[in-house]
Amino acid sequence: xxxxxxxxxxxxxxxxxxxxxxxxxxxxxxxxxxxxxxxxxxxxxxxxxxxxxxxxxxxxxx
Amino acid sequence: xxxxxxxxxxxxxxxxxxxxxxxxxxxxxxxxxxxxxxxxxxxxxxxxxxxxxxxxxxxxxxxxxxxxxxxxxxxxxxxxxxxxxxxxxxxxxxxxxxxxxxxxxxxxxxxxxxxxxxxxxxxxxxxxxxxxxxxxxxxxxxxxxxxxxxxxxxxxxxxxxxxxxxxxxxxxxxxxxxxxxxxxxxxxxxxxxxxxxxxxxxxxxxxxxxxxxxxxxxxxxxxxxxxxxxxxxxxxxxxxxxxxxxxxxxxxxxxxxxxxxxxxxxxxxxxxxxxxxxxxxxxxxxxxxxxxxxxxxxxxxxxxxxxxxxxxxxxxxxxxxxxxxxxxxxxxxxxxxxxxxxxxxxxxxxxxxxxxxxxxxxxxxxxxxxxxxxxxxxxxxxxxxxxxxxxxxxxxxxxxxxxxxxxxxxxxxxxxxxxxxxxxxxxxxxxxxxxxxxxxxxxxxxxxxxxxxxxxxxxxxxxxxxxxxxxxxxxxxxxxxxxxxxxxxxxxxxxxxxxxxxxxxxxxxxxxxxxxxxxxxxxxxxxxxxxxxxxxxxxxxxxxxxxxxxxxxxxxxxxxxxxxxxxxxxxxxxxxxxxxxxxxxxxxxxxxxxxxxxxxxxxxxxxxxxxxxxxxxxxxxxxxxxxxxxxxxxxxxxxxxxxxxxxxxxxxxxxxxxxxxxxxxxxxxxxxxxxxxxxxxxxxxxxxxxxxxxxxxxxxxxxxxxxxxxxxxxxxxxxxxxxxxxxxxxxxxxxxxxxxxxxxxxxxxxxxxxxxxxxxxxxxxxxxxxxxxxxxxxxxxxxxxxxxxxxxxxx
Numbered sequence: 001x002x003x004x005x006x007x008x009x010x011x012x013x014x015x016x017x018x019x020x021x022x023x024x025x026x027x028x029x030x031x032x033x034x035x036x037x038x039x040x041x042x043x044x045x046x047x048x049x050x051x052x053x054x055x056x057x058x059x060x061x062x
Numbered sequence: 063x064x065x066x067x068x069x070x071x072x073x074x075x076x077x078x079x080x081x082x083x084x085x086x087x088x089x090x091x092x093x094x095x096x097x098x099x100x101x102x103x104x105x106x107x108x109x110x111x112x113x114x115x116x117x118x119x120x121x122x123x124x125x126x127x128x129x130x131x132x133x134x135x136x137x138x139x140x141x142x143x144x145x146x147x148x149x150x151x152x153x154x155x156x157x158x159x160x161x162x163x164x165x166x167x168x169x170x171x172x173x174x175x176x177x178x179x180x181x182x183x184x185x186x187x188x189x190x191x192x193x194x195x196x197x198x199x200x201x202x203x204x205x206x207x208x209x210x211x212x213x214x215x216x217x218x219x220x221x222x223x224x225x226x227x228x229x230x231x232x233x234x235x236x237x238x239x240x241x242x243x244x245x246x247x248x249x250x251x252x253x254x255x256x257x258x259x260x261x262x263x264x265x266x267x268x269x270x271x272x273x274x275x276x277x278x279x280x281x282x283x284x285x286x287x288x289x290x291x292x293x294x295x296x297x298x299x300x301x302x303x304x305x306x307x308x309x310x311x312x313x314x315x316x317x318x319x320x321x322x323x324x325x326x327x328x329x330x331x332x333x334x335x336x337x338x339x340x341x342x343x344x345x346x347x348x349x350x351x352x353x354x355x356x357x358x359x360x361x362x363x364x365x366x367x368x369x370x371x372x373x374x375x376x377x378x379x380x381x382x383x384x385x386x387x388x389x390x391x392x393x394x395x396x397x398x399x400x401x402x403x404x405x406x407x408x409x410x411x412x413x414x415x416x417x418x419x420x421x422x423x424x425x426x427x428x429x430x431x432x433x434x435x436x437x438x439x440x441x442x443x444x445x446x447x448x449x450x451x452x453x454x455x456x457x458x459x460x461x462x463x464x465x466x467x468x469x470x471x472x473x474x475x476x477x478x479x480x481x482x483x484x485x486x487x488x489x490x491x492x493x494x495x496x497x498x499x500x501x502x503x504x505x506x507x508x509x510x511x512x513x514x515x516x517x518x519x520x521x522x523x524x525x526x527x528x529x530x531x532x533x534x535x536x537x538x539x540x541x542x543x544x545x546x547x548x549x550x551x552x553x554x555x556x557x558x559x560x561x562x563x564x565x566x567x568x569x570x571x572x573x574x575x576x577x578x579x580x581x582x583x584x585x586x587x588x589x590x591x592x593x594x595x596x597x598x599x600x601x602x603x604x605x606x607x608x609x610x611x612x613x614x615x616x617x618x619x620x621x622x623x624x625x626x627x628x629x630x631x632x633x634x635x636x637x638x639x640x641x642x643x644x645x646x647x648x649x650x651x652x653x654x655x656x657x658x659x660x661x662x663x664x665x666x667x668x669x670x671x672x673x674x675x676x677x678x679x680x681x682x683x684x685x686x687x688x689x690x691x692x693x694x695x696x697x698x699x700x701x702x703x704x705x706x707x708x709x710x711x712x713x714x715x716x717x718x719x720x721x722x723x724x725x726x727x728x729x730x731x732x733x734x735x736x737x738x739x740x741x742x743x744x745x746x747x748x749x750x751x752x753x754x755x756x757x758x759x760x761x762x763x764x765x766x767x768x769x770x771x772x773x774x775x776x777x778x779x780x781x782x783x784x785x786x787x788x789x790x791x792x793x794x795x796x797x798x799x800x801x802x803x804x805x806x807x808x809x810x811x812x813x814x815x816x817x818x819x820x821x822x823x824x825x826x827x828x829x830x831x832x833x834x835x836x837x838x839x840x841x842x843x844x845x846x847x848x849x850x851x852x853x854x855x856x857x
Contacts, residue, residue: 008270
């Protein structure tokens with residue numbers, strides 16, 4: 001029967017982790033814009049560096 | 063009518079954009095769409111730039127110089143706008159006006175990300191914010207701004223990072239999260255607690271479960287539930303019975319009684335009911351608050367218009383750039399040609415023309431010279447002024463205006479006020495009933511007291527009633543946004559459909575702003591006339607120039623514009639001139655030989671002093687206008703055109719569009735008087751273009767404006783059409799009707815529920831958890847019913 005204590009406390013810790021994760025996500029503005037990130041999958045190039053013209057031509061063929 | 067290949071919008075008459083897709087030139091409605099199409103068909107940005115000089119359909123690309131943003135690089139300004147992001151990087155938030163769809167966001171993402179020195183870029187198309195982490199060693203802030211404005215968007219500096227509304231929303235979400243997890247946890251533990259006979263073998267487990275529930279309930283009560291308690295206390299101080307009073311009473315009662323009982327080890331605890339109640343109520347509140355924040359943030363968009371720095375004139379005559387916060391009353395400020403005036407002031411020296419369209423709706427520039435007052439937010443078009451500031455920044459005319467408008471926006475719509483009042487009576491009744499129930503049980507059946515009391519307090523809480531209207535309005539607002547209409551005042555949603563009298567402005571509303579060539583009269587045929595006219599008109603930024611965008615630009619020299627008269631240039635060694643009849647008469651060129659129709663605007667063209675031809679220009683009916691007017695007419699509405707234009711022209715238009723009445727030659731005051739006269743007996747809708755119609759718009763019961771021009775004028779109108787077509791209004795009308803129906807359904811359902819559940823709860827037949835479920839389900843039903851407004855709806 002003592003297992004119940006352990007499991008309940010464990011689940012309490014898990015719930016705490018879940019709440020913490022949610023708080024983190026809220027603070028990181030994850031819930032601010034729910035529309036446009038859906039389109040980010042269409043964005044095939046997330047490199048912050050400048051592409052050379054040849055490279056972009058290559059990309060054009062793909 | 064041509065449709066844009068990319069987005070399906072109608073291509074405006076003067077836009078000749080195409081994109082090569084699968085070997086065919088497809089029409090494009092705007093540069094944004096075109097650029098996206100180009101990217102999709104695997105080109106780079108070059109093509110996009112070639113078309114950049116063309117006018118954008120939505121808003122014209124303002125003449126920008128790269129120097130325009132130089133002030134951003136001044137160290138004080140730079141520091142106030144950006145913040146440190148580690149490793150020498152700086153972070154900045156830029157508000158980008160004109161970014162409405164994901165395609166725009168995508169384009170900006172592409173172009174800005176390709177600049178050197180950009181580390182990270184976040185674009186939020188909903189809030190129109192662009193968050194940028196960059197290396198100031200490689201790229202300057204002004205370069206980024208210049209690039210954004212080159213794409214046709216208007217970047218605005220965003221001073222505060224994170225607004226109050228944003229924080230509010232975040233803490234609401236957190237409270238919901240805590241209440242939600244707490245609720246789930248306590249529910250799990252509550253299942254065994256409901257059958258206490260199982261614990262006869264192991265009473266210590268029951269005790270353990272109770273303590274865990276107590277722990278979680280304490281967190282939920284003090285973290286999530288505290289808003290209700292503090293709101294209730296505030297309400298009571300203001301002697302107002304708000305919805306929060308019974309809520310706070312019931313959760314406090316449930317919590318403290320359960321606390322007492324769980325230590326006393328007897329009786330039933332109500333932690334589960336309490337957390338569930340808190341969770342569902344918070345959820346409902348969240349939905350409701352989203353409605354109110356939906357409106358535009360007036361203060362932000364107004365203040366984004368003022369520059370963040372000013373040129374202060376030092377005592378020794380030198381100039382110093384200082385951040386706006388440091389500007390105070392009595393300082394001397396220099397404003398140069400083309401700059402936005404940063405603060406209210408009196409002109410000390412110099413003169414110039416000031417555009418106050420933003421503040422007054424007056425689109426003509428006003429001459430200002432010594433001792434005249436100028437206001438923050440207006441633009442200096444010509445000349446240079448030295449001002450003595452007359453107010454601190456936070457007391458400027460613009461700030462007062464923003465305050466007034468914020469107050470107007472924060473006022474609840476009348477329909478909601480009514481419901482609030484009703485709910486307040488309801489709350490009073492609930493409290494009386496609860497007291498009566500408590501007394502009765504105390505006297506006759508003390509064991510059932512808590513159950514019945516909590517059930518009455520929870521089950522009869524008029525939550526569904528208070529959700530009925532706001533949820534429907536939110537849903538309708540979102541629906542309208544999808545259709546291309548921004549709702550500024552939610553009350554207008556339900557009012558739109560029943561109003562029978564519609565008034566339209568003509569210029570810029572029923573008609574397009576762009577001119578098109580109605581007839582060409584060519585006397586002496588000449589090669590490539592379209593190219594020549596385009597080149598000539600490119601010199602000018604007069605609205606007439608929009609009619610001549612067909613041809614290619616040719617190299618020209620000695621280009622000169624004579625404002626109000628015409629343009630002159632030398633192309634291929636020949637002297638061309640193009641302009642008004644008066645101007646040609648002055649130059650001794652006989653225009654009589656061409657029989658041009660004086661009804662139209664006529665532009666003459668001459669080469670080396672020889673008349674070549676003339677162009678009759680006409681304005682076109684705005685896309686969707688004809689359709690909308692027919693639809694309204696079929697619905698039995700009375701339609702009137704109010705215009706400042708010539709009565710003849712207005713009558714022509716009335717015949718063409720089939721309106722009932724048309725009044726021309728009206729000043730803004732005449733329009734207001736006419737509208738006011740009609741309002742004695744009827745309610746009126748006014749559709750205007752928002753710039754010079756701002757006063758008339760505010761007079762109307764429901765006002766609709768087009769997304770163009772002054773930002774302030776938009777705030778005066780209830781509904782804002784985002785696109786170029788009047789078509790969305792037709793959809794809005796249907797949404798309005800449906801919203802009314804849904805609000806009626808919601809209200810009758812919630813009243814029915816509350817009236818029928820009260821006696822049951824008073825009889826003690828309802829356990830508190832049942833009451834909580836009943837309350838939540840009734841609210842849920844209301845929310846789901848409102849959600850129907852979002853669904854697909856054929857007009």
